[in-house]
Structures are given as structure tokens and as C-alpha cells.
Amino acid sequence: MAVLMRRAMSGWGRTNPSSCEVIDVDRADIAAVVAQASSRGALARGLGRSYGDSAQNGGGLLVRLGGTAADIFLDPDTGVVRVGGGVSLDDLLRVVVPRGWFIPVSPGTRSVTIGGAVASDIHGKNHHVDGSFGNHVVSLTLLLADGSTMVVGPQQHAEIFWATVGGMGLTGIILEANVRLLAIETSRCAVETTRHDNLDSLLTEMSDGDEHYRYSVSWIDLIAKGRHLGRSVLSRGDHAKLSDLDARAAGDPLRYGPRQRISVPPLVPTPGVLNHASVALFNEGWFRHYPARRASVEGIGAFFHPLDGVGAWNRLYGRLGFVQYQFVVPFGEETALRDVIERLSASGAASFLAVLKRFGVGNPAPLSFPSPGWTLALDIPARSKGLASLLHDLDRVVLDAGGRHYLAKDSHTTPAAFRRGYPRLAEWQTIRDRLDPGRLWCSDQARRLELVDQAIIRSSS
Ligand SMILES: Cc1cc2nc3c(=O)[nH]c(=O)nc-3n(C[C@H](O)[C@H](O)[C@H](O)COP(=O)(O)OP(=O)(O)OC[C@H]3O[C@@H](n4cnc5c(N)ncnc54)[C@H](O)[C@@H]3O)c2cc1C
Structure with missing residues (x-):
């Protein structure tokens, strides 16, 4: 028998929690449970790894569908x-x-x-x-x-x-x-890592070379300034073939059993441990840790999911949490990308998890985020001084360059900014409204960004 609990729910960034009716259901019961939703509607929730308010539904129902x-x-x-x-x-x-x-x-x-x-x-x-x-x-x-x-x-x-x-x-x-x-032939990845002293060197290397690699991602030191602005570590690679493995050391080539090594305890002091000084120290060490060029064979966990080695790492930002900001700007708008990085570096915002990738062509989904261009994702502590105005300044640079924001990360954008970035929003809303004329499905993010027409108030069953 499924039990309904009223709980404060938030995204991975732990900002803006809202009180929701949370229920874990089996597939067999889900339709009956959802039919009981109040006028605040219902929403599916997964593992709550979206950063902002997309997986919460204040005053309404949150349905968690288990799976094994x-x-x-x-x-x-x-x-x-x-x-x-x-x-x-x-x-x-x-x-x-x-x-x-x-x-x-x-x-x-x-x-x-x-x-x-x-x-x-x-x-x-x-x-x-x-x-x-x-x-x-x-x-x-x-x-x-x-x-x-x-x-x-x-x-x-x-x-x-x-x-x-x-x-x-x-x-x-x-x-x-x-x-x-x-x-795949093996559970390892053949990885090449290069270190770059500035943004120009990184962008040139990614533009010229990414097409030769299935995977490419760079970590950027957003605290570095001046001639070191955008200094970075670029990792590229592909799944290792059997011939890439050392036959004596390899063992079972498809062995896979990633583990979480440590977990951050619940009671991290309120300002958190990530501030300008600690992040500057981390970034310096991380950058220096890498030689100019390195080739290695890494496990899937180390290459794809290094953060999963530390459980509940979002607690490092303290009780007030953090904001994740991710945008894409089209190729040819490298000046806008540089402008954003300069503003972040000048603001002194303590971001230690900044990654830059290149997107290829998008798909037909009207609200899908990726489109051809540069995408930068970064974390900033929510308590940072002047954060709201910094982010709105960044929004302007991104939107003027023809870019947009990622809903799974967003917690601050406005309806107007969102509409500007997603010109096919109305097309999506027409399809959505036809499927759900009574406005059952809703989230805090949908209300904040006016994704779902609020003029129609759902009647409670
Ligand atoms: C450390 C970290 C790294 C990340 N890296 C990346 C990355 O590289 N690329 C990337 O794209 N994202 C990344 N993310 C974001 C993450 O992949 C997305 O937010 C993803 O949607 C989270 O899935 P979830 O199961 O936790 O869903 P939730 O966060 O619980 O929900 C996200 C959205 O999915 C909807 N949803 C969930 N389950 C269902 C369902 N069964 N049916 C319908 N809708 C449903 C929810 O309603 C909500 O709108 C990262 C997140 C973290 C914490």
C-alpha cells in the first residue's frame, strides 16, 4: 500500500524547497494514484538530480516510480x-x-x-x-x-x-x-588529456580536434584571470578496444563495479566549505596535477562519473545550497563565451565545477536544450553576493548571442528569457495542452516560467 508523505522537496542545488505530497508507487497503481491529485496537479520525480525546481510541485503530488x-x-x-x-x-x-x-x-x-x-x-x-x-x-x-x-x-x-x-x-x-x-569491447576508456594555459588555446584545440573523439569535455578554472583566463584541462577519448588493454593486467575486460568511496555528512556548517579561497586552492592543484599531455586507460566510473565517488557532495555548499548555470551559445559567438567567462572571473564567484563542451546538431524536440555551439555549465554558491544580478547580466549576453538555458539546471531564469531562448515553446504548449486539457501535470518550474497555462485552474477530483 503506497503511503503519502508531505515533505519539503528541492533539486540537487537545494535552493527553493517546496512542500509536496510525495508518494512511491508501482506501475500497477500509478493511474489510480494520479487520479487523486488535487488542483495543484501531479508530477513524476526521478532521483532529484535536476538542480533547480523542475522536479518539485509545491502543494501538489510528486510521484516516484520505483525500478530495479x-x-x-x-x-x-x-x-x-x-x-x-x-x-x-x-x-x-x-x-x-x-x-x-x-x-x-x-x-x-x-x-x-x-x-x-x-x-x-x-x-x-x-x-x-x-x-x-x-x-x-x-x-x-x-x-x-x-x-x-x-x-x-x-x-x-x-x-x-x-x-x-x-x-x-x-x-x-x-x-x-x-x-x-x-x-563496447571493454569497460575501460582510452583517454587523452591536454592542459591549456588560456581560453584561445582550448577553443582552438576543441574546434580542430573534437571530431576525432567520441567523447570530449574540458574543465575550466573560472577563477583564473588576465592571460590565464580560461586555463583548462581537456579530456577526450573513446571506449577502449581489447587491443588497447594490457593483456596481463586487464583481467575481465568487461568488469564493472563502481563504488562510492566517501559521503559528505548532513551537518556541513552553513556557509559551506566552498568559498573563493578553497576553490582557488583546489583549481590551482587540479590544473597543476595534469602534465601538458597524457594518455591513460580509465574505468567507466572515473571517466564518466567522477563525482559519484563522493556521496551527497551537494552538501559541501552548506544549507543554502548552490545554483547551477548552464547555457549554449552558437558557434561563431566565441566573444559572448569569453564575455561570460570574464564576468564570472571578475565577480570572484567560487565555481570549481565548470565544464565546457561542444554540441552538434539538435533533434526535433521543441524543448530539447542542445543546439550547435559551446555549452558551459558551472556551480555557484547560492549565498554569493550579487548573484541574481550577475546571472541576469549573463542571461543578457547569452540571449543576445542567440543562446539559451538548460531547464534541468535552471532555477532563476524569467519567462521572457526562456521564451527568447526557445522560439518553439508555443508549438510545444499546443501539443501539451491537447494532451492535458485539465492541466494535471505541473511543476514549480512550469509555474515560474509559465510553461503551463495558469489561466485554467484544474478542479480537484
Ligand atoms: C552531478 C551531476 C551531473 C550531471 N551531468 C549532466 C550532464 O552531463 N548532462 C545532462 O544533460 N544533465 C546532467 N545532469 C542533470 C541530470 O542528468 C538531469 O537533471 C536528469 O533529468 C535527472 O534525472 P532524475 O532521474 O534525477 O530526474 P529528476 O531530477 O527527479 O526530474 C527531472 C525532470 O524529469 C521529470 N521526470 C522524472 N522522471 C520522470 C518520468 N518517469 N516520467 C516523466 N518525467 C519524469 C521530472 O518531472 C523533472 O521535470 C547532472 C546532474 C548532476 C547532479
Whole structure:
């Protein structure tokens, strides 16, 4: 019997919590549970790894769909896996990697559900080669607002499928997905790392060389200034082949068992331990740790999910949490990218997790974030002085350059700024409203950004 709990819920950044009715449900009960939602509506929640307010629904229902390895069915002939919407990428990887398969797109953490991966249309270090998660979904089973289920895909109710990819849970609940996996020979990655003294050197190297690598990501020291502005470490690579492994040392080439090494305790003092001084020290050490050029073989965990080695690392920012800011600006707008980095560096904001990637072509989803260009993601403590005005200044630079923000990370953008970045919003809203005329699905983010028409107030059942 599912139990309803009223709890303060927030995103991974721990800002703006709201009080929600939270319920863990099985697939068999979900339609009946959702039908009981109040006028504040209902929303699916995965593992809460979106940073802002997209996975909370203040005053309304939050539905968590569980999932385990028992909900994973791999067809070894085609590499297509049928997997429950509540199953985590962590559980999925533990089943498929030892059998020679990998997820087509991996975010920086394994603690993401299949539902969350589709709803945010997540991207990885391989967007320039493979696109985003939705590109690899064969079909979805969606619970609709009227309690019925529908199978959608790029060839079947395509409009609803693409509205759901990147649709932040606002078209329905993803109960199950069929996803095409990537064949791998080993569970290791062959990685090349280069160190760059400034932004120009980094952008040139990425522009000229990324196409030769499936994966590419750079870490940027956002505290560095002047001639060192944008100093960085670039890591690129691909899944190692059997021939890349040292036969004596390798053991089982598909061995996979990543572990969390430590966890941050709940009671970190309120200002947190990340401030300008500690981040400057970390950045200096991190930059110096790398030689000018290095080739290595790394495990999947170390290459794709290094942060998962530290449990609850978001507590390092203290009780007030942090804001994650991610945008994309088109190729050719490198001046805007530099402007943003200069403003961040001049502000003294303590950001130690800043990463830059290159996006390739986007997909047909109206709200999918990736589009061709440079994407920068960074963390800033929420208590930073002048943060709101800094972010609004950055928004202006990003939008004037024809860029936009990522809903899965956003907690501060305005409806006008969002509309400017997503010119196909009205098209998405028309499809969404047709599917959900009574406005069942809603989130705090949807209210803040006016994604769902507030003029229609849902009547409680
Ligand atoms: C350390 C870290 C690194 C990250 N790296 C990346 C990265 O490299 N690339 C990237 O793209 N993202 C990245 N993210 C963000 C993360 O991948 C997304 O926010 C993802 O959506 C989180 O999935 P979740 O299961 O936690 O969903 P939640 O955060 O719980 O929910 C996110 C959205 O998905 C919806 N949703 C969840 N489950 C369902 C469902 N079953 N049906 C319908 N809608 C649903 C929710 O309603 C909400 O709108 C990172 C996050 C962290 C914490």
C-alpha cells in the first residue's frame, strides 16, 4: 500500500524547497494514484538530480516510480533494452556493461532515472557525435492525464514523442522506454588529456580536434584571470578496444563495479566549505596535477562519473545550497563565451565545477536544450553576493548571442528569457495542452516560467 508523505522537496542545488505530497508507487497503481491529485496537479520525480525546481510541485503530488534490475530486459541481438522509467542508469549499467553494452548518452552522474534522462533529453560528452538521449529512444510508454497509456516513438505519434523528450514531465509519466545501446569491447576508456594555459588555446584545440573523439569535455578554472583566463584541462577519448588493454593486467575486460568511496555528512556548517579561497586552492592543484599531455586507460566510473565517488557532495555548499548555470551559445559567438567567462572571473564567484563542451546538431524536440555551439555549465554558491544580478547580466549576453538555458539546471531564469531562448515553446504548449486539457501535470518550474497555462485552474477530483 503506497503511503503519502508531505515533505519539503528541492533539486540537487537545494535552493527553493517546496512542500509536496510525495508518494512511491508501482506501475500497477500509478493511474489510480494520479487520479487523486488535487488542483495543484501531479508530477513524476526521478532521483532529484535536476538542480533547480523542475522536479518539485509545491502543494501538489510528486510521484516516484520505483525500478530495479528486474525491470531491465536486454535483447542481445539488437542491443535494444526495454527498461522501466524509474530504473536508474546505475542499475542499468550494472546489468548491461558486463554483457558488452553501454548507454548511448551518459550524464556526469549515474544517479539519474530513465524517465529523468528522457524528460530532460540529457546530453553527454559525445553530443557532437551522437546527439542527446532522445535520439536513441526507440519508443516510450507514457501515462497520459486521462489515465490511459500510449506508446510513442519517432515513428509512432512522433509529435507527442518529441514533446515528451525534453518536456520535463509535463506531457505525462514515462512508464517504460526502449533504448538502443552502444556495443563496447571493454569497460575501460582510452583517454587523452591536454592542459591549456588560456581560453584561445582550448577553443582552438576543441574546434580542430573534437571530431576525432567520441567523447570530449574540458574543465575550466573560472577563477583564473588576465592571460590565464580560461586555463583548462581537456579530456577526450573513446571506449577502449581489447587491443588497447594490457593483456596481463586487464583481467575481465568487461568488469564493472563502481563504488562510492566517501559521503559528505548532513551537518556541513552553513556557509559551506566552498568559498573563493578553497576553490582557488583546489583549481590551482587540479590544473597543476595534469602534465601538458597524457594518455591513460580509465574505468567507466572515473571517466564518466567522477563525482559519484563522493556521496551527497551537494552538501559541501552548506544549507543554502548552490545554483547551477548552464547555457549554449552558437558557434561563431566565441566573444559572448569569453564575455561570460570574464564576468564570472571578475565577480570572484567560487565555481570549481565548470565544464565546457561542444554540441552538434539538435533533434526535433521543441524543448530539447542542445543546439550547435559551446555549452558551459558551472556551480555557484547560492549565498554569493550579487548573484541574481550577475546571472541576469549573463542571461543578457547569452540571449543576445542567440543562446539559451538548460531547464534541468535552471532555477532563476524569467519567462521572457526562456521564451527568447526557445522560439518553439508555443508549438510545444499546443501539443501539451491537447494532451492535458485539465492541466494535471505541473511543476514549480512550469509555474515560474509559465510553461503551463495558469489561466485554467484544474478542479480537484
Ligand atoms: C552531478 C551531476 C551531473 C550531471 N551531468 C549532466 C550532464 O552531463 N548532462 C545532462 O544533460 N544533465 C546532467 N545532469 C542533470 C541530470 O542528468 C538531469 O537533471 C536528469 O533529468 C535527472 O534525472 P532524475 O532521474 O534525477 O530526474 P529528476 O531530477 O527527479 O526530474 C527531472 C525532470 O524529469 C521529470 N521526470 C522524472 N522522471 C520522470 C518520468 N518517469 N516520467 C516523466 N518525467 C519524469 C521530472 O518531472 C523533472 O521535470 C547532472 C546532474 C548532476 C547532479
